[in-house]
Amino acid sequence: MGKEEAYFERLAARGISRRSFMKYCTALTATMGLSAAYVPKVAEVFAQPAQRPPVVWLHFAECTGCSESLLRSQYPYVDDLVLEVLSLEYHETLMAAAGHQAEEALQTAVKKYDGKFICVVEGAVATAYDGGYGKVGGRTFLEIAKEVVPHAAATIAYGTCACFGGIPAAKPNPGGYKGVGDAIGVKTLNIPGCPPNPINLVGTIVNYLLLGKLPELDETGRPLFAFGKTVHDQCPRRSHFENGEFAESFGSPEAAMGYCLYKLGCRGPETYNNCPVAKFNDGTSWPVEAGAPCIGCSQPDFWDTMTPFYEEM
């Protein structure tokens, strides 16, 4: 039995049909901007690889919302990702080990997979006061980033804090927080969002496993497959905007009819992300669908440049 067949059997045992799995792979392939010819290859990536690619996940100044977003991944569910697709060598929220045994796991992984592991960073890095505002195991985020990141095959900054500094870097930025790339002077692949959409992380990793390289990026390091268009350009409410049909108050008849939220402060026209297409939580919804104006959370410095959120641009 081929490994793909075995994989489908395992899926079936868990109540996931081959059809729904292939549907997911098709959606993921489309999200990644690859042609339909890649669908079977994408499916193959999820079938058990000989050696699962090692991932080291670092937590800095964060709220764990990015990790939580990954836990919401469905097809592949996070248990597939952890048990069968990736090898999560270090992840403080999920790992069983604690204290120096946890630290040991990090050192071992970096040494064993030197130049081969994928480093995912969640959270910003404090740079003021020698980085003294954030520590793990008695060492600053800054020291840890400098030690680990240069040994990675690729570093993915996951979430706006790791990409661009995010909320702790909002004015007046008391801890001198920066995105990990800026903090230590390396180039990272950036998947921003507050939280980011897990499909964009999965898409990036699959792209890497499939083609052996990272996807094409924009000038801020974001993959074009996810961040190539504005929210506004992809918004299902766009026709209301064109027709001049706006909600001017929450809870109004116009809001109930799903009119455009531009006048309530929507930042969709200035924000690059695929929320309207990918949606969140297995395609359940996204903020504008819930009547909430886009706050521009995947843009650098959005906490300063997009506020006050409820004022028209």
Added chain:
Amino acid sequence: MGQRVVVDPITRIEGHLRIEIEVEGGKVKNAWSSGQMFRGIEMILQGRDPRDAHHFVQRSCGVCTYVHSVASVRAVDDAVGVKIPNNARLIRNLLHAAQFQHDHIVHFYHLHALDWVDIVNALKADPKATAALADNVSGSLAGGTNYYKSVQQRLQTFVDSGQLGPFANAYWGHPAYKLPPEANLMAAAHYIEALRLQAKAARMHAIFGGKNPHPQSLVVGGVTCVADLTPDRIAEFLYIAKETQEFVKNVYIPDLLAVASFYKDWGGIGGCTNFLAYGEFPQNDKEPESLYMPRGAIYGRDVANVKPVDQMKVTEDVTRAWYEGNKPLHPWTGETRPLKENPKYDTDSKKGKYSWTKAPRYEGKSCEVGPLARVLVAYGKGHEDLKPLVDGTLEKLGIPVEALFSTLGRTAARGLETIAIGDQIEGWVMELVENLKNGDNATYTPYEMKDGQGVGLNDVPRGALGHWVKIKDGKIENYQYVVPSTWNLGPRDAAGNMSPVEEALIGTPIADPKRPMEILRTVHSFDPCIACAIHVIDPESNEVYKVRVC
């Protein structure tokens, strides 16, 4: 002098926590809890639009997502004097109840279970005997010999790969693990099931909130999701809530009881003395009278004597935290000045500073907050749902009511309140449906921004949460919040009173100081959230910002 042991990082929590203990004669003699990160969101809020605050504070935490958002809009609702529509109250309650269901399941299985369950030992289990055990104790719909065989095979394949990932280097085989292999295998299977279930449960937030983590649909004056009040959306919400609640009743609670029955000695370890609950889930616009989970304080474990709560009695102390200042202050007048340096961790000297977390006190007392505090307050008040749940559980386990004051009691209380709160969801959904049927689809009350101050007292999965806001010239002048993990995991105060977790750790048996797994049991039982717990203020001036937030 006993042996000092440091566990840093404490994993399987939110945020960066360091626990230090002193062990003597095989027991913890002394303990220190230290928060290791400091961002400064309160300072960032200074001068901003009060309507925006809930977006900022929600980023305190993505695990206890939603809770700071709702606390913030309540505080600003109060400040501007807006009365939200009934439907908005119901939707806020529904989103919050969904958060309790989600959060408590994830805590039990993914953050806490591995302190009690030895995954590696599950490989020795007999799948047939596991199926029989599961039939006996669990109502899980997944089961049978083949099911457990396939789970075991999956774990075996994983272990054989040599890439142990998140399960590497843990305390497997530690003598404090007591479950037989079959119970370990059953729990391991449910760990995986719960991973999937939680992804589905989070969809409840997406339905009325746009996404999870960080749902976006709350606004001062109500909620934005008016277009989602359709039969299909509401039915979808209710369907997922019911499926989640079935998991709670058929899998989570039976697992909790099964595990607890092997660890009854933990009913005598890890207890605290004083308890505080603000209460939660307003059933109408009267607070605290209409709160489903009641408000109250308990001193000296005197459950029969629940005291009313006055938020003016809350103070915070920074003597042992990395801030300037030395007298306890109420949040309204509190000023927080972080040390402008790479802080020195000092647990050796009597007045040494050792944490970014402040030390909140109620009437000068260190109080445990969270599920156990809420359940004790409800129990003491003779709550019609929780009292029978607690009594029934104590009877099933054959343990006395005193055993509630413990690590086991804390973990059990979390499960019991999940049942009670989850059972309220259908009633709130039906109330919403009834309103809509009667033509009431109001979700938002317009208001004028005005100067003043407001407070929101909430009780969220990890405990009592208060937000205080002061508005001047339409901008935030002061914003302060005192959060559950600050109460539970802070440092000592000026008088040397320990925080609840420090107190709880004293006397804990430690079989092997090199592998202090017992520490994790008690620390995890508080479900720490350290990003929430830590506050900041203005590092530049000493008095301008009398603000403190999480």
